Amino acid sequence: MSYGLALIYGVLKIINLANAGFLMLGAYLTWWLFTAYHVHPLLAPLIIVPLFFLGGWALERTLVRRVLGAEPIISLLLLFGVWLVLQNLAYVIWTGDTRSIETAFVDATVALGGLTLSVPRIYVFVMGALVLVALQLFLTRTFLGRAIRATAQDRDAARLVGVDVDRVMGIAFGIGIALAGFGGSLLSLLFSFTPDFGRALSLKSFCIVVLGGLDSIVGVAFGSLALALAEAFGVRYMPASLQNLISFVVLVVVLIALPKGIVGTLRALRRG
Amino acid sequence: MASRTAAAAIVLAALVAAPFLAARSEYAIEVLFLIFLYGAMATAWNLLGGFAGQVSFGHAAFLGIGAYATTILISNGVSLWIAVPVSALLPGLFSLLIGVPAFRLRGPYFSIATIGIGEATRLIALNWTSLTGGASGLTLAGAPPMLQQYFAALALLVAAVGVAAWIRVSRFGYALAAVRQDPDAAETLGVATTVVKSQALFLSACILGVAGSIYALHYLFISPDSVFGFSTAVSFVIMPIIGGLGTVTGPLIGAVVYTFIREQLAATLANADLLAFGVLLIAIVVFEPRGILGIADRIRALRKRPAVTVADG
Numbered sequence: 001m002s003y004g005l006a007l008i009y010g011v012l013k014i015i016n017l018a019n020a021g022f023l024m025l026g027a028y029l030t031w032w033l034f035t036a037y038h039v040h041p042l043l044a045p046l047i048i049v050p051l052f053f054l055g056g057w058a059l060e061r062t063l064v065r066r067v068l069g070a071e072p073i074i075s076l077l078l079l080f081g082v083w084l085v086l087q088n089l090a091y092v093i094w095t096g097d098t099r100s101i102e103t104a105f106v107d108a109t110v111a112l113g114g115l116t117l118s119v120p121r122i123y124v125f126v127m128g129a130l131v132l133v134a135l136q137l138f139l140t141r142t143f144l145g146r147a148i149r150a151t152a153q154d155r156d157a158a159r160l161v162g163v164d165v166d167r168v169m170g171i172a173f174g175i176g177i178a179l180a181g182f183g184g185s186l187l188s189l190l191f192s193f194t195p196d197f198g199r200a201l202s203l204k205s206f207c208i209v210v211l212g213g214l215d216s217i218v219g220v221a222f223g224s225l226a227l228a229l230a231e232a233f234g235v236r237y238m239p240a241s242l243q244n245l246i247s248f249v250v251l252v253v254v255l256i257a258l259p260k261g262i263v264g265t266l267r268a269l270r271r272g
Numbered sequence: 273m274a275s276r277t278a279a280a281a282i283v284l285a286a287l288v289a290a291p292f293l294a295a296r297s298e299y300a301i302e303v304l305f306l307i308f309l310y311g312a313m314a315t316a317w318n319l320l321g322g323f324a325g326q327v328s329f330g331h332a333a334f335l336g337i338g339a340y341a342t343t344i345l346i347s348n349g350v351s352l353w354i355a356v357p358v359s360a361l362l363p364g365l366f367s368l369l370i371g372v373p374a375f376r377l378r379g380p381y382f383s384i385a386t387i388g389i390g391e392a393t394r395l396i397a398l399n400w401t402s403l404t405g406g407a408s409g410l411t412l413a414g415a416p417p418m419l420q421q422y423f424a425a426l427a428l429l430v431a432a433v434g435v436a437a438w439i440r441v442s443r444f445g446y447a448l449a450a451v452r453q454d455p456d457a458a459e460t461l462g463v464a465t466t467v468v469k470s471q472a473l474f475l476s477a478c479i480l481g482v483a484g485s486i487y488a489l490h491y492l493f494i495s496p497d498s499v500f501g502f503s504t505a506v507s508f509v510i511m512p513i514i515g516g517l518g519t520v521t522g523p524l525i526g527a528v529v530y531t532f533i534r535e536q537l538a539a540t541l542a543n544a545d546l547l548a549f550g551v552l553l554i555a556i557v558v559f560e561p562r563g564i565l566g567i568a569d570r571i572r573a574l575r576k577r578p579a580v581t582v583a584d585g
Contacts, residue, residue, distance in 0.1 A: 063554065074561055077327065077509075077557050078557040080509075081553035081557060082554060084546055085547060088543040088547035
């Protein structure tokens with residue numbers, strides 16, 4: 001779910017604080033489509049992904065573009081404002097009550113050689129992996145994907161070789177937002193949520209992205225793994241209510257100790 | 273400059289006289305009190321966030337530590353005269369502790385780390401039940417008279433603004449401005465960037481600690497979600513931006529706007545106030561990053577323009 005964040009950071013060099021808002025919105029839309037129109041939660045991404053892509057693209061066109069040249073802190077504050085609006089709009093529309101999606105599918109389990117696995121968890125894991133592969137293929141094999149990477153590496157050079165940088169930035173932002181919405185939709189199958197849903201998760205996303213190195217897609221996958229392991233082991237030694245604390249501590253430690261990301265992390269993991 | 277000092281003196285005299293003139297209107301006194309308290313908090317945040325350009329989303333930690341220190345000390349029979357200074361110093365010490373790692377980060381990375389720090393302190397307050405009472409919070413038995421609270425908040429505001437005004441014209445203030453504009457150039461010119469940022473954070477934390485003290489004595493009830501809450505940290509960020517980042521009067525204007533919007537909207541519809549602040553924040557960042565003060569400058573410039581054309585002709 002952090003890929004979108006990495007993509008937007010890589011291409012536009014801004015940190016998308018509104019990510020949490022779009023994640024939450026993805027979850028709510030899935031829930032809303034399900035309860036009001038009986039759209040199966042698994043089909044919701046078909047609507048959410050294009051919708052969020054357009055939304056992200058429009059957001060980049062109308063607001064983000066205006067502050068790209070300014071100090072980085074300005075774009076951070078802008079997207080923070082967007083997050084505030086999304087979050088509190090959700091409070092106004094859907095109230096702060098906890099919501100969850102309940103279908104037969106959500107509670108289904110499957111026995112696999114003595115292990116009982118929850119079907120939605122497997123589904124989310126598979127979809128996450130598929131998206132990773134699809135994104136990697138898109139970025140390396142298609143012209144548009146290469147244009148996005150070129151823009152991420154050097155905006156001016158990309159423009160020199162004929163890439164329509166403005167268009168690419170809009171598309172990259174759109175994809176980033178669409179990924180956040182998709183992630184939110186998937187996560188709504190696993191967890192109950194409130195309008196505050198995305199905050200802790202987004203911090204984890206930041207953590208993952210920083211762990212993995214801020215502009216590498218494969219690094220993001222390693223980052224997710226490292227954080228999941230840290231949390232899983234941490235819970236054995238401290239109460240579960242402090243689980244989130246682990247990711248914040250990891251985030252701060254990693255930001256400080258490993259600003260270069262995955263390479264150093266991998267070595268440290270092997271040694272440990 | 274002289275006219276500005278005179279204006280400030282008049283406003284201050286009016287505010288000192290206000291509770292005696294409007295003694296019957298408890299609501300007006302309450303609103304003024306809140307403006308002072310929020311103004312002091314916004315000014316404190318602005319020392320680091322505005323002057324030094326280090327946007328922190330974790331400043332609620334200092335307010336929370338101050339509020340909890342006061343409540344716990346007073347519940348254990350410690351005098352107010354000891355509790356308040358302790359509530360100022362504890363957040364200050366904490367700020368030095370987190371400043372060491374956090375200031376190794378720059379710009380947006382620093383901001384993200386501060387979200388993590390703020391959340392971490394909230395979770396610790398929530399789970400350290402033996403000290404903080406956990407999610408159910410802590411209560412105090414009796415509040416000092418409203419008049420005392422009013423003057424305590426006013427005194428804190430005056431002190432905070434005094435610090436900000438001094439920083440604005442001091443060598444220290446120029447060092448912070450250099451850090452904001454270009455940390456590398458500042459370092460090259462002999463500004464110890466980490467040291468000056470830590471000093472600004474320390475001052476900021478001490479003021480917020482006292483604000484936390486006053487907060488606890490006013491509301492008599494604190495919980496991790498109120499004083500350590502993310503929306504509290506957010507309000508510190510919003511006020512200076514509304515008024516004008518890195519100025520002395522900006523955070524005060526922001527506090528006035530913030531308090532009025534909050535008082536109007538919070539009662540009608542939950543979270544409508546934060547929604548309004550989000551919209552306001554986007555509008556300000558996109559159209560006038562210098563806030564209300566920037567808009568005032570533009571209006572002044574518009575008024576002057578006709579005179580210039582006449583001179584040209």
